[in-house]
Amino acid sequence: MTRRIVAGIGFAFTLSASTFAQAATTDDALVTRGAYLAKAGDCVACHSAPKGKPFAGGLPMNTPMGRIYTTNITPDPSTGIGNWSEEDFDRALRRGVAKDGHNLYPAMPYPSYAKVRDDDVKALYAYFMKGVEPVNQPNRASDIPFPLNMRWPLKLWNLVFLDKAVYQDKSGKDVAWNRGAYLIQGLGHCGSCHTARGIAFQEKALDESGSAFLSGALLDGWFASNLTGEYNVGLGRWSEAETSQFMKTGANKHAAAFGAMTDVINHSTQALNDDDITAMSRYLKSLPAAGGTNAPRYAYDLKATKVSLTRPAGDAGAKVYTAYCMHCHGADGAGFAPILAPLAGNPNVMEKNASSLINVTLNGTQDLVIQGVPAAYPMPKYSPVLNDKQIADVLTFIRAGWNNGAPAVTAEDVAKLRKSTQAAQ
Template sequence: MIHRYWMPALIGCGVLGTATIAMAAQQSEVERGAYLARAGDCVACHTAPEGKPFAGGLKIESPFGTIVSTNITPDPEAGIGNYSRDEFAAALREGKRADGANLYPAMPYPSYAKLTDDDIDALYAYFMQGVEPVAEKAPESDVSFPFNQRWGISLWNWMFADADTFEPKSGQSEQLARGAYLVQGLGHCGSCHTPRGLLFQEKALDDSDDAYLTGETLEGWWAPNLRGGGGDDDGGRGLQNWSADDIVAYLATGRNDHSAVTGEMTSVVANSTSHLSDEDLHAMAAYLKSLPRAADGEKSTRSETTPEQTEKMLTAADVEGKPGARLYLDNCNACHFANGQGAPQVFPSLVDNELVNADDPTGLVHVILAGARLPSTPDKPEALAMPDFGWRLSDEETAQLATFVRGAWGNHGGEVTADQVAEVRKSLPEDRQSSKPDFVD
């Protein structure tokens, strides 16, 4: 079609015209690649804090040691300037470096294996022509024996990685297929949201297995179950209670009426999903809503207290002998309110919230101790903050407060102990660990 449209111009302009048109096509290929790089969130891993984009140097902690991301700018010495298109494809889809060595699976090639040839071409055009070269090598990874033996990864790849490109299911609508492609492939959402096995492999790389996207704890944060289909007998959980528009709002701005983004997901929203088109976000949301969710396998400790009972107790300040509820009134009520629902898009609701109710309370405790800051996104540039309370609450008080929140308003999380809080406190930066600093009486 395009050919016929351009034909008169081609005849009219001769050789010069052809070159200009070729350049324009090249330009749009680079732009398409830039967009796909957003969808793949390459910048998040391949950029050090304060470092130049894509110059590598980010330290990624793994059970095997510290893996350092490499320079993927087109510099021929320090970066990937000498990679051919096929070597680039092999790095992305098979985890093979140009010299034939295996890459560590910290690079999400088990997901990128799904990428189509067209998308690889566009990404290659972008990384060769649209990215500023940086002539600085990233530091080496610090991985201990035997994991520093890269050949060993071949066995892991043979067992767990799957080199098939994405195929839509028969009868799958175009929108669902697009959503599945983005979520499973470039978005590599499963690398955080799918449970891992003993050898750190994702238990499923796509929805052919029920474990896909059922949630995982990573570095102290709970990455929730993302399967949003159907509702179970107690009315549904997490994304089951979100509409497709709620999911789109969360991915575009980091917030919606149910939740606000914290932890590792903050960078995903800031660097990747907030830059995607509405159409692609709707496709991803539709796909997540299409995944059926099993009702079993999750603890059902829904508390006896109804939302109305908790709200009444807090509104009447009837908290005698209930230290957790008193701590909530003193510290949290001003923003999250007696009904626990906060204010839409501003203060997230704590009712039926995944982070609050997760089996592993680490994320909740982390937010209370260290606070959280919403990312600034193109749609919502202002960054809202949740203050940190680690400096004013002891481990015991934090445990009482967290236990209260997990059982209030019909929530279904379990008890939190002071020992669990002490563990999370140890993971904070050193200057944030002390509960009562010297200047507080």
């Protein structure tokens, strides 16, 4: 009888240990999956201040109403989200409402995250609760003045603009297309930067059913590129493989990443598996042309530009180009892609809005870091070296050169962006 009891206890202990091990394995797998999804959402880029600890918040973000600061989303119980339930986390992520009931500003891309499926929310919650180091760092209040800082109008904003529907696969589309659409529209929240916003700061479209979707937008001193099939300024000349190459490395034969896109490459897309990158590229390449101009399709032409660069250089912009730009980007404008970006036929060069070109010339680029290796030749900042007229001259030369056919840049354009970017630093 005693042996039976002991045997029974031993069996129960073995069963309990086995169940515990299985639960631990399942839990670890959920955390690992959540970590991957957090990379897909690029959560660390927004919720980490320069030189700050991961996910502890404090990154300044400029909005039309004033500056806000991202929040601490580590599992610290007093300053982070350590005492949030999964329901609290879900409500903030997909509805834009914090645990204490206050509404989040739509700078947090919850209109995109609303599309995220329940099982992915569960995995993200597991990761932020068990896979992130807690950091005790209080959140910083926004600089938005009263009465613009009142949150209650956001409840009305949500009623009008928040679509709460989770992404549903589109019939007639294959698995890869739907996976790419889910990532681009949801966790990737690409529309938050690359889709123009309306007067109420709402994205004008949340998926491919709206012509404004991913057709490019001005945001915080940069023009986020057109990601539709537009031939000159979009992805119309990019192959699916070239689109994937850009997301994995930040550069291809057409362009190189700069501005906020550098963070996306560094912290997000390079970490995604090949299947997901291919799916995202396939979806992007399916988007019809939108935005851009009615300019003829780009065709490279060296002749006129070559004459302008003949020593001595023919005009003020050419003189600046030969002194400061030609050693990297070449007399032919082809650069040394993908190491040094081309200027001839570069969609960012040809874009009507020159904000990104002005900004990157003034302030340079942060390092692209691919698999731990920084890019060899980041764009230097020329704000201390060149005055507003010199920058306007050289960008006008570049935008006209090699048959790019883009509008001129004025010294006033440069002065305005110089002032706004210096104020933001």
